[in-house]
Amino acid sequence: MTENIYLPRMATIQSMRPETIDITTFRVTIDGSDETERFEYKSGQFAEVSVPGVGEAPISISSSPARPGAIEFSIRRVGELTNALHELKPGDKIGIRGPFGNFFPLEEMEGRNLLIIGGGIGLAPLRSVILNVFDNRAKYGKIDIIYGARSPQDLVFTSEYEEWRKVDNTRLCLTVDRGDEKWQGNVGLVPTFLKELHPSPENTTSITCGPPIMIKFVIEALNEMGFPSEHIVTTLERRMKCGVGKCGRCNIGSKYVCLDGPVFTLKQLKEIPSD
Amino acid sequence: MKTSSKEVQDSVKKLFEDGRISHFIGYEAGSDSLRVTPCFLKSGQTVSRLVWNPLCANNLAKYLLDLRKVEGKVGILVKGCDSRSVVELLKENQIERDRVFIVGVPCSGIVDGEKLLAVLGISPGDVVAVEDGGDAFLVTTREGKRRVRKEQVLRGECLVCRYPTPVIYDVLLGEAIPSLPWVRDDYSLVRELEELSAEEKARYWNRELSQCIRCYACRNVCPVCNCPECIFDKKAPRWLSKANDISENLVYHLIRAFHVAGKCVDCGECERACPMGIPLRRLNKKVEKDLLELFGYTAGIDVEQQPPLTKYQVGDLDEFL
Amino acid sequence: MVNQKKSKVIEKGRLTELLDKLTQGYHLIAPVQAKDVSFRRVESGSEVTLDYINSVLSPKNAFFSQTETLFRFFRDDNRGFQIEPCVEADREQVIFGIRPCDARSLRLMDMVFNGQYRDSYYLDKREKTTLIGLACFEPDETCFCPTFGIDPASGEDVDILFSDIGDRYLVEASTEKGAALLDKFAGFFVEPRGDEEQLRKARKAGLARMKKLDVSAIADKMAPLYGGDYWDSIGLKCLGCGICTYLCPTCHCFDIGDVNLDEGGGRFRCWDSCMFPEFTLMASGENPRPNRKTRIQQRFFHKLKYFYDRNGELACVGCGRCIRYCPVNIDISQIIEEVASGKAGND
Ligand SMILES: Cc1cc2nc3c(=O)[nH]c(=O)nc-3n(C[C@H](O)[C@H](O)[C@H](O)COP(=O)(O)OP(=O)(O)OC[C@H]3O[C@@H](n4cnc5c(N)ncnc54)[C@H](O)[C@@H]3O)c2cc1C
Ligand code: SF4
Ligand code: SF4
Ligand code: SF4
Ligand code: SF4
Ligand code: SF4
Ligand code: FES
Numbered sequence: 001m002t003e004n005i006y007l008p009r010m011a012t013i014q015s016m017r018p019e020t021i022d023i024t025t026f027r028v029t030i031d032g033s034d035e036t037e038r039f040e041y042k043s044g045q046f047a048e049v050s051v052p053g054v055g056e057a058p059i060s061i062s063s064s065p066a067r068p069g070a071i072e073f074s075i076r077r078v079g080e081l082t083n084a085l086h087e088l089k090p091g092d093k094i095g096i097r098g099p100f101g102n103f104f105p106l107e108e109m110e111g112r113n114l115l116i117i118g119g120g121i122g123l124a125p126l127r128s129v130i131l132n133v134f135d136n137r138a139k140y141g142k143i144d145i146i147y148g149a150r151s152p153q154d155l156v157f158t159s160e161y162e163e164w165r166k167v168d169n170t171r172l173c174l175t176v177d178r179g180d181e182k183w184q185g186n187v188g189l190v191p192t193f194l195k196e197l198h199p200s201p202e203n204t205t206s207i208t209c210g211p212p213i214m215i216k217f218v219i220e221a222l223n224e225m226g227f228p229s230e231h232i233v234t235t236l237e238r239r240m241k242c243g244v245g246k247c248g249r250c251n252i253g254s255k256y257v258c259l260d261g262p263v264f265t266l267k268q269l270k271e272i273p274s275d
Numbered sequence: 276m277k278t279s280s281k282e283v284q285d286s287v288k289k290l291f292e293d294g295r296i297s298h299f300i301g302y303e304a305g306s307d308s309l310r311v312t313p314c315f316l317k318s319g320q321t322v323s324r325l326v327w328n329p330l331c332a333n334n335l336a337k338y339l340l341d342l343r344k345v346e347g348k349v350g351i352l353v354k355g356c357d358s359r360s361v362v363e364l365l366k367e368n369q370i371e372r373d374r375v376f377i378v379g380v381p382c383s384g385i386v387d388g389e390k391l392l393a394v395l396g397i398s399p400g401d402v403v404a405v406e407d408g409g410d411a412f413l414v415t416t417r418e419g420k421r422r423v424r425k426e427q428v429l430r431g432e433c434l435v436c437r438y439p440t441p442v443i444y445d446v447l448l449g450e451a452i453p454s455l456p457w458v459r460d461d462y463s464l465v466r467e468l469e470e471l472s473a474e475e476k477a478r479y480w481n482r483e484l485s486q487c488i489r490c491y492a493c494r495n496v497c498p499v500c501n502c503p504e505c506i507f508d509k510k511a512p513r514w515l516s517k518a519n520d521i522s523e524n525l526v527y528h529l530i531r532a533f534h535v536a537g538k539c540v541d542c543g544e545c546e547r548a549c550p551m552g553i554p555l556r557r558l559n560k561k562v563e564k565d566l567l568e569l570f571g572y573t574a575g576i577d578v579e580q581q582p583p584l585t586k587y588q589v590g591d592l593d594e595f596l
Numbered sequence: 597m598v599n600q601k602k603s604k605v606i607e608k609g610r611l612t613e614l615l616d617k618l619t620q621g622y623h624l625i626a627p628v629q630a631k632d633v634s635f636r637r638v639e640s641g642s643e644v645t646l647d648y649i650n651s652v653l654s655p656k657n658a659f660f661s662q663t664e665t666l667f668r669f670f671r672d673d674n675r676g677f678q679i680e681p682c683v684e685a686d687r688e689q690v691i692f693g694i695r696p697c698d699a700r701s702l703r704l705m706d707m708v709f710n711g712q713y714r715d716s717y718y719l720d721k722r723e724k725t726t727l728i729g730l731a732c733f734e735p736d737e738t739c740f741c742p743t744f745g746i747d748p749a750s751g752e753d754v755d756i757l758f759s760d761i762g763d764r765y766l767v768e769a770s771t772e773k774g775a776a777l778l779d780k781f782a783g784f785f786v787e788p789r790g791d792e793e794q795l796r797k798a799r800k801a802g803l804a805r806m807k808k809l810d811v812s813a814i815a816d817k818m819a820p821l822y823g824g825d826y827w828d829s830i831g832l833k834c835l836g837c838g839i840c841t842y843l844c845p846t847c848h849c850f851d852i853g854d855v856n857l858d859e860g861g862g863r864f865r866c867w868d869s870c871m872f873p874e875f876t877l878m879a880s881g882e883n884p885r886p887n888r889k890t891r892i893q894q895r896f897f898h899k900l901k902y903f904y905d906r907n908g909e910l911a912c913v914g915c916g917r918c919i920r921y922c923p924v925n926i927d928i929s930q931i932i933e934e935v936a937s938g939k940a941g942n943d
Contacts, residue, residue: 003714004716005713005714005715005716006666006715006717006852006863006865007666007667007679007681008679010676010677010679012676031676050854050863052669052677052679052854052860052861052863053669053854053855053856053857053860053861054854054856055852055853055854056852056854056863078879078880079879082879091675092675093674093675093676093677095677095679212882237878238876238878238884239875239876239878241850241851241852242850244712244713245708245711245712245713246708246709246713246715246848246850247849247850247851247852247865247868248848248850248868248870249868249870249875249876251898251902252884253902253905254901254905254906259712273822273823305925306919306925306930307737307738310925311925312833312924312925312926313833315829315832315833333923333924337835338832341832398734398736398737399736399737399738400737486630486631488653488662488838488842489838490837490839490842490869491837491838491872492835492837492838492839492923495835495836495837496837508873517851517853517866517868518663518855518864519662519663519866519867520663544923547923548835548837550652550839550842551631551652552630552631552632553631
């Protein structure tokens with residue numbers, strides 16, 4: 001008998017760190033000795049996370065494979081399953097299938113500058129990249145992180161920013177759609193902020209993840225700034241069930257987002273229909 | 276069927292020319308000679324596509340809902356039963372009377388293709404055309420013309436149809452047909468079931484409904500099933516599991532039957548659409564009969580008359596409350 | 597290919613008895629007459645009908661059932677769960693009477709359920725199944741399998757082919773699995789009399805009239821139609837029901853759902869369809885296929901282009917079910933013709 005692709009492995013929630021009012025980062029370990037270490041994944045991949053009796057959903061892995069010991073998911077409560085997850089407590093069990101999907105081509109990016117652009121919960125898979133490249137800092141050039149959310153309260157991973165800023169040759173630029181009395185940073189949409197910062201396309205790969213509308217305008221801005229389409233890397237989101245190219249619902253043209261994605265270069269996207 | 280395709284075409288052409296409609300919903304020849312298919316026109320130039328013959332089973336009223344937002348008036352071809360669906364849509368304010376132009380055709384029965392093939396002992400490819408010939412259908416086959424008595428091959432709903440002439444129209448093509456000679460007992464199908472014991476009934480419906488594959492064709496084809504978000508599609512709260520088993524199927528069919536109660540006009544579309552041959556009309560007819568006996572109510576006759584199950588009156592019985 | 601030596605004959609009178617015998621060692625799935633003919637598990641040969649062109653429901657149900665439990669779970673004291681997989685293929689099964697089109701569809705399904713990720717629920721049943729095909733000599737008007745290179749009288753995708761040649765069936769094994777089954781029931785089969793080929797040839801005469809459409813470059817011809825108004829009136833006409841996809845032997849889409857009870861529950865999968873609006877609806881409320889036009893476009897693009905792009909085959913075998921049962925007569929063979937001939941252009 002080969003491995004059953006629909007059976008989740010049991011995992012234990014080690015801790016839950018609230019990021020915003022509706023987003024929590026779950027730190028989990030897979031039950032059984034060594035199982036967590038044997039869960040080999042790459043930045044950009046996702047897992048099907050489940051609560052037996054409620055359901056299952058694709059969630060990006062937000063931890064870095066370079067930091068073994070636990071796997072992290074940062075999850076926003078929006079529906080049935082994500083609500084149920086937020087009701088759990090450390091020590092509770094969840095199911096994990098995966099890792100699935102492709103990943104950010106970090107190896108191909110070695111020696112290049114990275115421009116990481118995130119919006120809202122879209123920073124989750126990018127955090128995996130950020131931590132990963134920090135741990136291999138020497139392999140990459142300049143790292144610019146541009147991140148935005150609706151309000152200062154909606155920014156995720158805020159407790160880590162100080163640490164990120166300390167890393168060599170690294171910039172973290174934050175923006176919010178609407179500020180408040182305490183907010184000192186930029187106010188404005190991510191694509192506009194990006195244009196103001198005007199990073200150079202030279203020897204630079206841009207990686208972006210966020211709401212579809214943000215991605216659309218970020219890509220337009222990057223095009224304007226002269227980034228070639230093979231160096232614009234983005235992620236796509238589709239409703240998913242199986243995560244392994246069987247259930248048929250996540251296709252865009254001939255590509256299954258779960259199998260051939262969720263990471264695509266703009267060059268690849270230009271070849272598939274725009275639905 | 277006295278009205279000819281030509282009469283329909285001419286009348287629709289004139290409606291377009293006179294600027295009275297911007298769209299028309301009718302029938303055109305289907306992909307084989309036992310089928311017709313809905314046809315949507317946007318100008319008078321293509322009216323020659325339109326047909327009217329004893330294969331025109333589809334109740335086109337459902338499409339009025341899809342064309343609510345178009346510019347201009349939407350013309351539609353209706354048989355007696357279809358016109359009663361239009362009445363129901365008007366009652367529910369789903370459509371506005373002055374945004375539709377109703378072309379009525381008196382109908383003397385639609386043929387049931389499967390019955391026809393069985394009675395004639397031929398296969399679909401042998402049929403060339405089916406025409407109305409008064410009390411019989413005239414079937415042109417590859418081997419020549421055959422006459423088949425209508426009663427043998429009519430669709431179930433046509434066998435008990437009391438309203439062959441549209442009850443509402445802007446123009447009527449052809450002479451009104453007051454009644455159909457073969458219609459006698461409307462409810463023989465229901466009575467047969469009513470005589471069974473509770474266990475026998477349960478067995479009957481369990482057997483039938485266990486065949487259902489929940490493709491929802493019966494719901495989607497029905498003009499009075501028109502909720503923007505159907506309760507069966509709602510995720511929270513979830514009323515019905517997608518798993519296909521007899522208990523979920525029973526729930527689906529009970530809810531469906533009650534949601535169309537008092538609105539169903541027995542156009543027979545649900546049963547015709549069902550790929551699994553489930554006798555949905557029997558369920559609908561039972562509810563229809565009860566409403567008739569308890570409230571003297573018949574759906575789809577008068578736009579002003581509200582269905583008894585959605586109307587509250589001070590004098591209503593309330594022992595069950 | 598068919599080994600002449602393996603050709604046998606069974607007298608029609610002995611078929612029921614053979615089927616009875618098969619039910620003893622196997623799960624026998626065969627055509628049964630209800631309202632229409634469907635493939636079902638039978639307990640005896642007498643339940644089986646041979647009077648059908650093809651079944652309403654395709655035999656895909658025997659491998660990919662409409663509802664299938666993937667696993668059950670039980671809560672334990674430790675806030676955890678015990679998970680118990682359910683793989684139903686506990687016994688060898690035989691499908692008797694599968695038509696050549698449906699047999700081909702399984703080859704297409706294999707491409708989906710096999711690969712980098714193996715779907716053991718489907719594949720285990722597939723491995724444990726012997727397919728006994730029944731050659732078609734009297735196709736339906738809506739059959740157009742020759743379009744996809746299927747010979748309705750051949751046993752290319754089955755283990756054993758039965759051909760009705762009057763008073764007997766010609767029986768040919770085309771795989772080892774088939775030959776083994778014939779050996780096991782050797783007592784039922786006799787040597788051919790010699791006139792079988794000739795009888796078969798005579799019966800095949802009618803097949804020449806079958807619809808055979810040109811699909812040679814159909815995937816390329818579909819590409820420019822994406823998003824075009826060709827799909828407007830088709831989308832308007834379509835009711836968005838599940839008939840065409842649920843009945844289609846090559847449609848493989850499914851949903852996954854959970855059942856929750858006090859002591860545990862389970863996870864199941866069930867057929868789903870790209871014709872339903874919720875199929876692609878995301879939690880955000882965004883729906884990449886928001887209307888019937890985009891959904892019916894997906895159906896035809898998947899069959900005639902996307903599946904081909906991925907697997908090198910078209911995802912249709914010409915069984916005609918979607919044509920026979922569509923309540924509004926949306927006819928894939930007509931659409932193929934229009935696309936192939938260029939009539940489907942965007943105006
Ligand atoms: C590759 C990928 C990575 C993702 N990563 C994250 C992440 O890191 N953090 C996060 O908060 N969210 C992420 N999402 C979105 C997340 O999957 C949905 O918010 C989630 O499925 C909603 O499930 P629900 O049961 O709470 O909602 P419901 O509305 O009840 O949805 C029911 C089911 O539909 C499916 N579904 C609904 N919406 C989506 C969707 N947007 N994407 C995919 N499947 C959907 C799921 O199977 C879900 O269980 C990701 C989505 C994808 C495709
Ligand atoms: S059309 Fe028939 S099979 Fe489909 S849901 Fe209705 S009763 Fe069930
Ligand atoms: S069967 Fe016909 S009406 Fe139903 S979804 Fe398919 S094409 Fe549309
Ligand atoms: S698309 Fe239609 S004709 Fe083709 S295999 Fe599916 S059901 Fe049969
Ligand atoms: S996407 Fe649609 S057409 Fe393709 S297999 Fe799934 S249900 Fe069938
Ligand atoms: S499509 Fe071909 S193989 Fe299938 S039933 Fe028809 S003739 Fe037979
Ligand atoms: S999620 Fe099932 S095919 Fe992609």
